[in-house]
Amino acid sequence: NTTYTNDFFDFGLSVQRKIRKLETYGGLESNYNRLSFSTINSAIPERLTNLGLIGGKYKIKRLIIESQISGQSIHESNKNGQKANDLFRVNPFISFQRESLKPMKLTINAWYRNSFRMPSFNELYYNNIGNVNLKPEEANQFSLGFSVLPFSKKAGLKLIVNTFYNEVKNQILALPTKNLFVWSMQNIGEVKNYGFESRIQWSKEIKENWKFNTSTSYTLQYALDFSSSTSPTYQHQVAYMPKHLGNFDINVSFKEFGVSSSLMSVSKRYSLNENILSNEVSAFTTLDLGVYLNHKMMDNNSLRLHFMVKNVFDVSYNYIRYFVMPGRNFLMTLSYAIR
Numbered sequence: 521n522t523t524y525t526n527d528f529f530d531f532g533l534s535v536q537r538k539i540r541k542l543e544t545y546g547g548l549e550s551n552y553n554r555l556s557f558s559t560i561n562s563a564i565p566e567r568l569t570n571l572g573l574i575g576g577k578y579k580i581k582r583l584i585i586e587s588q589i590s591g592q593s594i595h596e597s598n599k600n601g602q603k604a605n606d607l608f609r610v611n612p613f614i615s616f617q618r619e620s621l622k623p624m625k626l627t628i629n630a631w632y633r634n635s636f637r638m639p640s641f642n643e644l645y646y647n648n649i650g651n652v653n654l655k656p657e658e659a660n661q662f663s664l665g666f667s668v669l670p671f672s673k674k675a676g677l678k679l680i681v682n683t684f685y686n687e688v689k690n691q692i693l694a695l696p697t698k699n700l701f702v703w704s705m706q707n708i709g710e711v712k713n714y715g716f717e718s719r720i721q722w723s724k725e726i727k728e729n730w731k732f733n734t735s736t737s738y739t740l741q742y743a744l745d746f747s748s749s750t751s752p753t754y755q756h757q758v759a760y761m762p763k764h765l766g767n768f769d770i771n772v773s774f775k776e777f778g779v780s781s782s783l784m785s786v787s788k789r790y791s792l793n794e795n796i797l798s799n800e801v802s803a804f805t806t807l808d809l810g811v812y813l814n815h816k817m818m819d820n821n822s823l824r825l826h827f828m829v830k831n832v833f834d835v836s837y838n839y840i841r842y843f844v845m846p847g848r849n850f851l852m853t854l855s856y857a858i859r
Contacts, residue, residue, distance in 0.1 A: 522557055522558055524556070529552045530551040533549075543576065545574075546573060547573050550571070551569050552567070552568050553566070554567075565603060565641055566598070568594070569593070571590065572590065576588070583616070590610070592636075602652045603652070604652060613633045615632075616630050624668055624671075625668065626668045629664075629666070629667075633659075634661075637656060643692060643705045654692060654707060657692055660687045664682070679720050680719045681716060681718045682718075683716040684714060684716070686711075689709070691708045693706055716739070716740055717737065721734075730773070732771075738766045753794050756795040757789075762788070765786055769782045781810070782807070785805040801838065804838075808828055808830045810827060821859055824854070825852075828851040831849060
């Protein structure tokens with residue numbers, strides 16, 4: 521067996537100042553990361569990352585405009601082998617938010633972000649899986665959405681809808697290679713990811729000390745491979761990315777006691793980028809039920825006891841092909857919060 525040791529050190533500072541309607545902020549951060557293996561002559565990668573950010577937020581009546589720009593400098597070394605390339609990137613972000621109070625509280629928001637993600641040490645160097653030739657993910661992300669209170673605030677009903685469109689270059693994906701237990705990290709040249717996510721929330725105080733909260737969400741997402749028009753995977757859904765995701769949660773509480781339920785549904789996926797029947801992974805739906813106690817103690821400290829029955833109907837399912845997830849199982853947690 522191989523033992524991995526990951527050391528991480530981080531240091532940063534931030535400043536913020538408000539001048540009338542303009543709020544400015546900025547920050548600097550440096551972190552050092554080192555990974556070592558117990559085996560002889562294995563990779564010993566070290567990474568130094570320096571980050572800087574400056575931005576501002578300006579409010580004109582009910583319109584909020586925010587913009588920021590960030591820079592990242594990454595230097596990597598490896599005492600025993602090949603290393604990832606050094607990088608420097610500058611990434612902008614801008615957002616707009618508009619609020620309307622009449623006849624209902626409607627908030628419209630739009631934003632654009634340019635970003636990139638360096639491969640992690642596990643993705644680069646982990647035995648039999650890592651790929652030191654991985655390129656960093658780079659993305660242009662767009663979002664347009666709204667939230668609305670269709671009735672009075674006392675009704676407790678809220679609708680949130682966000683549409684998104686992302687162009688991702690060199691998306692990092694883990695795929696099986698020789699067999700089920702040998703995987704490899706790979707780049708997909710170009711992925712276009714678009715769709716929408718929606719959520720309806722309702723919270724209500726039924727009677728004194730009785731509270732009811734429920735939320736339902738649905739996401740439609742297309743994550744399509746646009747790397748090469750001559751490839752058999754062209755415009756196919758990327759491996760293990762479901763098109764449909766749904767949740768339905770209910771929580772009822774009386775004073776310190778509560779009962780909760782969570783229903784999750786995931787549509788079919790594909791184990792490889794080629795969307796053919798032999799690569800299909802079945803859809804599934806699971807239900808979790810729980811009971812909890814939140815007990816307030818001295819000095820606003822609190823004790824929480826939570827007991828859950830997960831996968832109540834003992835559904836046989838898997839996220840990753842052939843890796844069967846647990847059937848009906850139980851989870852109990854005890855936590856103490858100091859304030």
